[in-house]
Amino acid sequence: MEKENIYNVPNFLSFYRLVTFPLILWLIYEEKENAFAIFLCINLITDILDGLIARLFNLKTKFGAKLDSLADNGTFIAAFIGIFTFKTGELSGSIWMLWLFIAFFITGLIVSFVKFKQYPSLHLYTTKIGGYVQGIFIFILFAWGYNEHLFYVAMILGYVSHIEEIVILLISKRMKTDAKGLFWILKEKRQLRDSSFN
Secondary structure (H helix, E strand, O other), X not given: OOOOOOOOHHHHHHHHHHHXXXXXXXXXXXXXHHHHHHHHHHHHHXXXXXXXXXXXXXXXXXXXXXXXXXXXHHXXXXXXXXXXXXXXXXXXXXXXXXXXXXXXXHHXXXXXXXXXXXXXXXXXXXXXXXXXXXXXXXXHHHHOOOOHHHHHHHHHHHHHHHHHHHHHHHHOOXXXXXXXXXXXXXXXXXXXXXXHHO
């Protein structure tokens, strides 16, 4: 089996997000909102760049997929803590939607660890699309202010992607790093079933 080259730019960017995660949490604890917003926005930009560079220059690796998922969730966890610390007043009556999003997120983690004893790294299309929209919302929230309509879109996309992830985790026998979506998982299962009858 060919050894993966894990020393590349996308993995470096993901590793950077992991390294800065404790710093961002410390900035929240110290209530340094401006510095927090700067580092968070940089992390959101690197989140977009690492996947883009990996696809454009064919630098995708299984290690990188897992590292990227871990770094992504670290960034979003820090973002949510930052929202609850600095922006609850702006979200006001809509904050329950964020709690529901977090509940879906935690459910997916629990299912993955109970069933596969590992961190989920499915890399679904809905997760990628939702992640971009959520990242844009968070960036705008801390750079310019709260956008209610964008928040609703970001949360609904988040619900869809997390429900899809939970369903895939429940019906899958092994963890897949590039699952794409429920349609492709069911298609693969159907092909395997049909081939077993032939």
